[in-house]
Amino acid sequence: MGWLFYTDGRVQTYADEKAEIARLCTSHGERRKTELVKACKVGSTWYAAAKVTNIDGTPVEDTTYMTDADGSITFAAVFLTRYDDGCWGYKDMEESAGPVESRAPLSLLALLSELKDPESYAHAWRQRCRDWASIPDYEEGDKIRLAAPVTLTDGSTCQIVTATHYRRGRQKRRCYRIEETGGLVRLSKASLAGSELLSSAKGEASPVLAEFLAGRE
Numbered sequence: 691m692g693w694l695f696y697t698d699g700r701v702q703t704y705a706d707e708k709a710e711i712a713r714l715c716t717s718h719g720e721r722r723k724t725e726l727v728k729a730c731k732v733g734s735t736w737y738a739a740a741k742v743t744n745i746d747g748t749p750v751e752d753t754t755y756m757t758d759a760d761g762s763i764t765f766a767a768v769f770l771t772r773y774d775d776g777c778w779g780y781k782d783m784e785e786s787a788g789p790v791e792s793r794a795p796l797s798l799l800a801l802l803s804e805l806k807d808p809e810s811y812a813h814a815w816r817q818r819c820r821d822w823a824s825i826p827d828y829e830e831g832d833k834i835r836l837a838a839p840v841t842l843t844d845g846s847t848c849q850i851v852t853a854t855h856y857r858r859g860r861q862k863r864r865c866y867r868i869e870e871t872g873g874l875v876r877l878s879k880a881s882l883a884g885s886e887l888l889s890s891a892k893g894e895a896s897p898v899l900a901e902f903l904a905g906r907e
């Protein structure tokens with residue numbers, strides 16, 4: 691399915707988006723009904739858990755999902771979203787239909803029904819979500835070895851870094867001091883996958899940043 695954009699301006703805010711995701715995940719047919727259980731937005735992508743039950747109370751039969759104890763199945767849906775000239779649009783897909791985005795929170799994954807095929811795309815998608823969630827959120831002063839060297843814009847590489855921060859206005863931004871050069875670099879969360887904590891140095895201030903700035907005076 692391609693992108694669908696709303697030109698009537700009905701979706702303008704986060705609350706509007708969430709309400710629309712809930713509407714899209716809700717249906718009531720003659721035999722089955724679907725309702726939203728949970729929705730989370732990560733970046734510009736919405737992740738939703740939707741529960742399907744039979745109106746007559748009989749167990750839901752499905753080729754992908756195992757039926758839960760109450761006779762229902764709960765699946766994950768992924769909604770890519772963006773604004774184009776003020777118009778909100780989305781592209782939706784079910785977890786077994788090939789979504790690339792895989793940052794659904796563990797709390798949402800815990801609501802989903804078990805899968806029948808451990809080799810399915812949905813199973814691989816859930817594992818990628820778990821892998822993303824397992825990437826450490828390092829503390830100030832932690833010394834880290836990246837799983838592989840990262841190439842910087844000047845062509846150099848770095849692999850051992852220390853977590854620190856810099857300020858932009860009132861905001862505190864995470865960055866890392868490069869072990870080899872002492873320079874500062876911003877790293878994406880993805881680049882921290884598989885990294886190793888070499889040493890921990892918790893603190894409210896940023897000693898590595900202070901040292902860096904002192905050397906520039």
